[in-house]
Amino acid sequence: MTSLFEEEITLFADLILPVPIPNLFTYRVPREMASLIKVGARVIVQFGQKRVITAVVAQLHSNPPVKYQAKYILELLDEQPIVTQQQLELFAWVAEYYLCNIGEVMNVALPAGLKITSQSRIQINPEFEHEDLLTDQEHLVIEEIKKHQTLSYEEVERLLQKPNITSIIKSLVGKRAVILYEEVKERYKPKVAKKIRLTAAYTTNEALSQLAASLDKTPKQQEILLKYLSFIPVYNNPDLNYKGLDKSIFSQDDTISDASLNTLIKKGIFEQFEIFVSRFDDIPTGNMGTITLTETQQEASQQIHQLFAEKEVVLLHGITGSGKTEVYIELIKQALESGTQVLFLLPEIALTTQIVVRLRKVFGDVMGIYHSKFSDNERVEVWKGILDGKFQFVVGVRSAIFLPFDNLGLIIVDEEHETSYKQHDPAPRYNARDVAVIMSYMHKGKTLLGSATPSLESYFHAQSGRYGFVQMKQRYRNAALPRFELIDTKKEKRQKQMKNEFSSVLLSHLEYNLKNKEQTILFQNRRGYSPYLQCEECNWISECANCDVSLTYHMKARELRCHYCGHKEEVPRTCPHCGSPKVKTMGYGTEKIEEEINVMYPEARVQRMDLDTTRAKNAYQQIISDFEEGGIDILVGTQMVSKGLDFDNVSVVGIFDADRIIHFPEFRASERAFQMLTQVSGRAGRRAERPGKVLIQTANPSQPLLEKIVNNDYEGMYEAEIAEREKFSYPPFTRLIKVTVKHIDEGTSHRAAKVLAEKLTAHLGASRVLGPQPPLVERVRNQFLFDILIKLEREKINFKAAKSFIQEKVIDTLTDKTLKSIQVVIDVDCL
Numbered sequence: 001m002t003s004l005f006e007e008e009i010t011l012f013a014d015l016i017l018p019v020p021i022p023n024l025f026t027y028r029v030p031r032e033m034a035s036l037i038k039v040g041a042r043v044i045v046q047f048g049q050k051r052v053i054t055a056v057v058a059q060l061h062s063n064p065p066v067k068y069q070a071k072y073i074l075e076l077l078d079e080q081p082i083v084t085q086q087q088l089e090l091f092a093w094v095a096e097y098y099l100c101n102i103g104e105v106m107n108v109a110l111p112a113g114l115k116i117t118s119q120s121r122i123q124i125n126p127e128f129e130h131e132d133l134l135t136d137q138e139h140l141v142i143e144e145i146k147k148h149q150t151l152s153y154e155e156v157e158r159l160l161q162k163p164n165i166t167s168i169i170k171s172l173v174g175k176r177a178v179i180l181y182e183e184v185k186e187r188y189k190p191k192v193a194k195k196i197r198l199t200a201a202y203t204t205n206e207a208l209s210q211l212a213a214s215l216d217k218t219p220k221q222q223e224i225l226l227k228y229l230s231f232i233p234v235y236n237n238p239d240l241n242y243k244g245l246d247k248s249i250f251s252q253d254d255t256i257s258d259a260s261l262n263t264l265i266k267k268g269i270f271e272q273f274e275i276f277v278s279r280f281d282d283i284p285t286g287n288m289g290t291i292t293l294t295e296t297q298q299e300a301s302q303q304i305h306q307l308f309a310e311k312e313v314v315l316l317h318g319i320t321g322s323g324k325t326e327v328y329i330e331l332i333k334q335a336l337e338s339g340t341q342v343l344f345l346l347p348e349i350a351l352t353t354q355i356v357v358r359l360r361k362v363f364g365d366v367m368g369i370y371h372s373k374f375s376d377n378e379r380v381e382v383w384k385g386i387l388d389g390k391f392q393f394v395v396g397v398r399s400a401i402f403l404p405f406d407n408l409g410l411i412i413v414d415e416e417h418e419t420s421y422k423q424h425d426p427a428p429r430y431n432a433r434d435v436a437v438i439m440s441y442m443h444k445g446k447t448l449l450g451s452a453t454p455s456l457e458s459y460f461h462a463q464s465g466r467y468g469f470v471q472m473k474q475r476y477r478n479a480a481l482p483r484f485e486l487i488d489t490k491k492e493k494r495q496k497q498m499k500n501e502f503s504s505v506l507l508s509h510l511e512y513n514l515k516n517k518e519q520t521i522l523f524q525n526r527r528g529y530s531p532y533l534q535c536e537e538c539n540w541i542s543e544c545a546n547c548d549v550s551l552t553y554h555m556k557a558r559e560l561r562c563h564y565c566g567h568k569e570e571v572p573r574t575c576p577h578c579g580s581p582k583v584k585t586m587g588y589g590t591e592k593i594e595e596e597i598n599v600m601y602p603e604a605r606v607q608r609m610d611l612d613t614t615r616a617k618n619a620y621q622q623i624i625s626d627f628e629e630g631g632i633d634i635l636v637g638t639q640m641v642s643k644g645l646d647f648d649n650v651s652v653v654g655i656f657d658a659d660r661i662i663h664f665p666e667f668r669a670s671e672r673a674f675q676m677l678t679q680v681s682g683r684a685g686r687r688a689e690r691p692g693k694v695l696i697q698t699a700n701p702s703q704p705l706l707e708k709i710v711n712n713d714y715e716g717m718y719e720a721e722i723a724e725r726e727k728f729s730y731p732p733f734t735r736l737i738k739v740t741v742k743h744i745d746e747g748t749s750h751r752a753a754k755v756l757a758e759k760l761t762a763h764l765g766a767s768r769v770l771g772p773q774p775p776l777v778e779r780v781r782n783q784f785l786f787d788i789l790i791k792l793e794r795e796k797i798n799f800k801a802a803k804s805f806i807q808e809k810v811i812d813t814l815t816d817k818t819l820k821s822i823q824v825v826i827d828v829d830c831l
Contacts, residue, residue: 009062012070013037015055016091017047018107018115020100020427024058026065027073037073040081040088044074044116054116056083056106082114082387084404090439091402096800099737099807099826100427108428109402111383113376121180122169123150128177138172145178191377196261196270197244198234205235211269220260224250225269244273291362293330296474297323301330307468308446313437315416315462316450318472319481319712320682324450325355326476328412329362331448332393336366340409340445341386342393343400345432347418348640354624356395363393370396370403398423398432401439408443411436416449416458417675422831429827433458452682453675456725459718460732482653482684482692484710486701500596501588501656506695509652510597514604514633519649522593522636523680524656527610528552529592530585533560535575537582542569548779554612555591565781593656594636601634609637642680653684655696662705665776667730668831670705674717677709729767731829734791735799737806738830741772742823746784752819753786759809760790764802768792783823789830803828 011029027045029037039057047053064070095102124145137160144159145151156165172178202211215222234241250256264270307314318324335342356369368382368391385391386404394400398421413433421432440447449458462469487503497504513520532550533542542551544562551560560569574581594608607623614620626632662673684692708717726733743749753772761769772786792802810824
C-alpha cells in the first residue's frame, strides 16, 4: 500500500507536434489527467504565445525538461489511443529514412478531422463604455457582436465586405472595446440520422386501434400514423418499433405536413431519436458470386503462397488483362479468414472507383475505403473503424499506409510501378510502396507487389532473389493481346492525310467504331486546350509571371493557367508585346482533342477524363459508370485512362504524341514510356472473341523502344535499361538523394547550392555528388531552384551514416548568416 506521506510523482509527456521541428516537446501532465493519459492519445497544448494545436503522446515519464519550463497539457481528447504503437514506430522510421521531422509525418498521417482547430473569435469587453469613440464600421461590428455574443474573423470580413479587417480589429482592441480569444473545435462530426418511432404506450393492438380512431378528426395526422405502420407493422410484431423509421421518409413526401408530424411528437404519440450511421452506406454491396480462378490464376495464387513461406515480398508480373484482381481477391479472403488485417493500395482515386464496387460486393461491410476525395469525416470513420475492429480490410491510396492497423497480415500494392505512390510535397516525401514493405515487416506480415510493367527496381530485386517472383503471361479467358499499328505522322503530313492532329488511319477506326457501336479511348498525356499561345508576328509566348513555364490555355474556362503554381490570366485579345491580333494556340491537349472530335463527329458521345473534369468527389465514378454502361462512345484522357480500368467494349486505343513521352529528358524516360504506353494499350480488346487495336501516332516508327512496346517485350526493355543504369550508376545500383536549394534571388540560390555541394563533395567525393544544376523548370513560385544529385552505392556505403552527414551539412548551410532565408528540400529516393 502506498504511504499517505509518499511524494507524488509528477508525470511528463513527450509529444509529437504537427510542426517541422526535429525534437519532441515535453509537457507537464495535470494531476487529474495522470491516471487517464496514454501513449498514442491526442492532447491539446499551447505552442508559442497564441497557437493551440493537437499533439500525440509519444512517451510518458517523470523527467522534467532541462532547457525550458514545461507547460501544462490543456486537454486530453482520447480515453483510448488513437495512434497505435506500430504507427509511432512507423512515423519514426519514415522521419529517419526520408530525412524529415516526425511532426511532418504525423501531420500527413492524421486525417484533418482528427486535428483540433483553433479559431480567433471576438467578444465585447464587459468594461467598455465609450461607444462615442468608435467609427461607423466599428459601431457596425459592435452591434453585430451584441446580436450574436461573439463573431469570428470570417464573419467580420463578411459583415464589412472587406478582405483585410486586421486594422479595424486592432483599433477595437486598442480602444479596449473587444477581447480576442481562441475557440477550440474538434473537426470530426459523426453522421447522424433522425428517426421516429411510436412511444411504448401505443405499441399494443388495442392502443393502436384507439389511437387510429382518435385521429379521425385530424386526417393529416392519421395519414402519418398509417404511413408509419405500412413501413413498421407494429400490430404484427411490436419489437419492430424499436428501430423506428427515418424521419426523411416523411419530410420528403410532399403530401405530408411537417407541422402534423411535429404535433404528433409533442402529443407524445411519436418520439424522435438519433442514431450514428456510416457514411459508406451508399456504396453498392451484394453478392458477386463465387469467383472461380482459371488454371493460370490458381497456379499463380499457389506460387505466391509457397514463396511467402520464405520471402517477405513477392512480385506478381501479370500482363494487362491477365486477371490479377481475381488472384488478389483470393489472397485477401484467405488472409481475412486467418484473422489478420489486409491493406490494398492503389495508386490513384481513378482506380478505386471501379475496383471498390467489385471488392465491396465480395467483402461487404468489413471493407473500408480511404482516399483524398473523401471528406475529413469519412476518413475519420475509416480510421476509427479500424481501431474498433469494424474494418479488417481497407482499400486506399498512398496515405492509407498510415492507418492504425495492429495486426496487418497482407499488403497488396497494385500497379506498384506507378509514380503516384511517391509524395513530392509537402514532407515526408515518401514512397508508399517502399513504406509498405517496411510496415509489413513491422507487423510480421507479407507484401505482394503487382504490375503488368514492374518498376526496374522491383524487377531487379525479384531477379536477384531478394523478392519472390511469379508471372502470369496469359490474358483472362484467353483474350488476345491487342494488335499494334505504328502510324508515321511525318509521312501522313507529307501526303496531306492528317486532319489537325488526327491521322487518316485513326479517323477511319473512329468512324468504324462509331458505326458499329464499339468504344474508343484516346490518350494524350497533356491536359488543357493547348500548351501555350504564340504571336505569329513577334513570337511572344504566354508565360507564367511566377514560374519559368508557359501558361496552358484552357478554352472552357477561357483562361491561361500555370500547372505549377496555379496562376491564372485572362486570354489576351491581341499580343501584349506588339499588339498584333495574330495570337494562335500551339500544340494540343485533351480539351482540344475533345473539341475536334465534337466538330468532326457531332453525333458521337464524347467525354474527357483529366484533372479538370474529375475535381468533384463523384466525378470519376460518374464518367466510368457512363462509359461502362455504353453512354460514352469516345473517352479522351490523360494517364488516368491507363490505370487498371477494365472495359469490355473498348476495341480501339489511340495514342497521341508518343515521341514526347519517350524523349523526356530524364534517366527513367524509356522505362516510364514503356509502362505508360503498355498500360493504356491494355485497355483494348479485353474480350476473348474480339482482339483490340492500338494505334500509336509517331514521327519515328523505327524507334527501338516502340518495337519492344509492340511486341510486349518487357524483358527486352529491362535488359537494355539495366545495362545503362549499371554503366552510369543509377538505381537500382545506387540510391538517389536530390537536394534542392530555393531562393527568390537567383544569385543567392546558386551561391548557397554551390556552398552546399562543396561541403558534400569534400566528404562523399565528386563522383557521388552531381551539380548544382538548374532543373528543367528553373523558377517556380518566384523562387529560383538549383538541384544537387547525390548517388550512393547500395553495397559500398553506409546509407544511414551518409544521410546523417547530408542532413548535418544542410543544417550548416541553413544557419550560415551570409545565406539568409534560403530553403532546402531533401528528397530521398527521388523519382
